[in-house]
Amino acid sequence: MEQTEVLVVGAGPAGLGVGLALKKIGAQFGILERHKVGYSFARWPAETRFITPSFNANAFNLIDLNAISPDTSPAYTLGQEHPSGKAYARYLKALARHFELPVAEGVEVVRVEAQAQEGFLVHTSDGLFQTRFLVWAVGEFQFPKYTIPGSDSGLHYGKVRSWSKVQGDKQVVLGGYESGIDAAYNLVLLGKEVMVFDPQAPWLRQEGEPSVDLAPFTYERLQRALDSKRLTLVQMAIEQIEKRRGHFLLHHAEGAIQVPHPPIVATGFGGGFEPLGSLFEMVKGQPRLTEKDESTQASGLFLAGPKVHHRGTPFCFIYKFRARFPVVVEEIGQRLGLDTTPLEVYRKRGLWADDLEACCTSRCAC
Numbered sequence: 001m002e003q004t005e006v007l008v009v010g011a012g013p014a015g016l017g018v019g020l021a022l023k024k025i026g027a028q029f030g031i032l033e034r035h036k037v038g039y040s041f042a043r044w045p046a047e048t049r050f051i052t053p054s055f056n057a058n059a060f061n062l063i064d065l066n067a068i069s070p071d072t073s074p075a076y077t078l079g080q081e082h083p084s085g086k087a088y089a090r091y092l093k094a095l096a097r098h099f100e101l102p103v104a105e106g107v108e109v110v111r112v113e114a115q116a117q118e119g120f121l122v123h124t125s126d127g128l129f130q131t132r133f134l135v136w137a138v139g140e141f142q143f144p145k146y147t148i149p150g151s152d153s154g155l156h157y158g159k160v161r162s163w164s165k166v167q168g169d170k171q172v173v174l175g176g177y178e179s180g181i182d183a184a185y186n187l188v189l190l191g192k193e194v195m196v197f198d199p200q201a202p203w204l205r206q207e208g209e210p211s212v213d214l215a216p217f218t219y220e221r222l223q224r225a226l227d228s229k230r231l232t233l234v235q236m237a238i239e240q241i242e243k244r245r246g247h248f249l250l251h252h253a254e255g256a257i258q259v260p261h262p263p264i265v266a267t268g269f270g271g272g273f274e275p276l277g278s279l280f281e282m283v284k285g286q287p288r289l290t291e292k293d294e295s296t297q298a299s300g301l302f303l304a305g306p307k308v309h310h311r312g313t314p315f316c317f318i319y320k321f322r323a324r325f326p327v328v329v330e331e332i333g334q335r336l337g338l339d340t341t342p343l344e345v346y347r348k349r350g351l352w353a354d355d356l357e358a359c360c361t362s363r364c365a366c
């Protein structure tokens with residue numbers, strides 16, 4: 001059995017970002033990754049681009065929105081303003097290599113047990129680990145969510161490798177938020193006719209909060225797709241999908257629509273919490289967290305990444321959840337009796353969101 005003080009699960013931006021902060025305070029830690037560093041990004045559809053722009057303005061304390069540490073910038077590493085998934089995976093790999101992060105690839109965590117006094121037993125595909133602190137950073141992308149009954153017969157966004165491989169001239173997309181509009185835009189670009197259904201019509205929202213509204217990059221592309229006259233946006237709920245021989249029926253309140261191809265399912269992503277059993281208390285699908293992103297059920301278990309949620313605000317973008325890395329690592333460092341002052345660089349560079357009252361919604365005045 002391998003023993004460590006801190007075990008991080010997942011080598012995406014969340015797990016690596018926490019790892020970089022742990023390294024700064026000299027903690028003894030390891031990172032377990034079931035595939036490879038940056039795997040979720042490597043599996044994005046080939047055409048998908050970051051909606052948050054990258055720019056290396058770090059010297060002016062405006063850290064690249066997609067960076068996971070104060071001293072790096074994907075814009076600089078990749079030379080792309082809206083990186084593709086494959087490019088961003090290269091940035092993550094470069095970081096893991098450059099900073100010599102202790103990542104074990106091909107090791108899947110299958111079950112976690114809380115120990116009676118303190119710490120966790122972590123069962124993996126490569127044996128048993130014992131750790132005092134566990135940071136859960138498994139992301140969302142690899143866990144497709146099917147909210148519409150029967151929609152698992154459709155094609156989930158997370159399973160598409162390239163929109164050019166999707167068959168048929170007419171497509172239906174279920175869900176009109178970021179991934180749904182991204183799918184629609186890329187399909188329209190390929191000359192297809194596309195209908196997007198969403199009862200909330202996210203394309204109408206004007207909240208001024210980036211977790212709720214479509215990104216400017218998406219609005220621009222949406223407008224181009226609408227100009228083509230091949231895109232129709234429908235504010236309506238599809239209530240059930242029925243797979244028939246040779247076609248699909250999409251049931252709604254007033255009848256059904258028949259389509260020849262599987263609908264594209266863009267209804268979001270789950271959270272990969274199964275190996276933890278009930279170590280997080282789930283409230284409406286969200287893990288309940290302390291002010292330090294620790295589980296309210298299991299002392300020593302922390303969450304990092306897009307499922308972090310406070311005061312009704314999801315920390316779903318990298319620039320949001322990275323600001324919680326020093327909060328988690330400071331807490332762990334203090335309990336381990338380590339000097340956490342090396343983390344001050346995160347505060348100086350604006351990468352530390354610990355005042356949850358003042359933070360973290362960004363409604364604009366105009």
Ligand SMILES: Cc1cc2nc3c(=O)[nH]c(=O)nc-3n(C[C@H](O)[C@H](O)[C@H](O)COP(=O)(O)OP(=O)(O)OC[C@H]3O[C@@H](n4cnc5c(N)ncnc54)[C@H](O)[C@@H]3O)c2cc1C
Pocket residue numbers: 009010011012013014015032033034035036037038039040041044048049050051052066107108109110137138139140141142179272275304305306316317318319
């Ligand atoms: C299409 C799309 C576009 C997006 N665009 C943007 C954007 O423009 N800007 C932005 O800020 N955010 C964007 N996001 C959100 C952002 O990509 C995610 O929030 C981010 O990937 C989360 O990082 P993560 O490290 O938590 O998860 P991931 O990158 O998914 O990393 C988690 C890792 O954990 C591993 N893992 C999972 N389960 C286990 C297990 N049991 N044992 C061991 N390892 C495991 C996985 O293999 C994976 O490598 C986008 C998301 C999507 C889906």
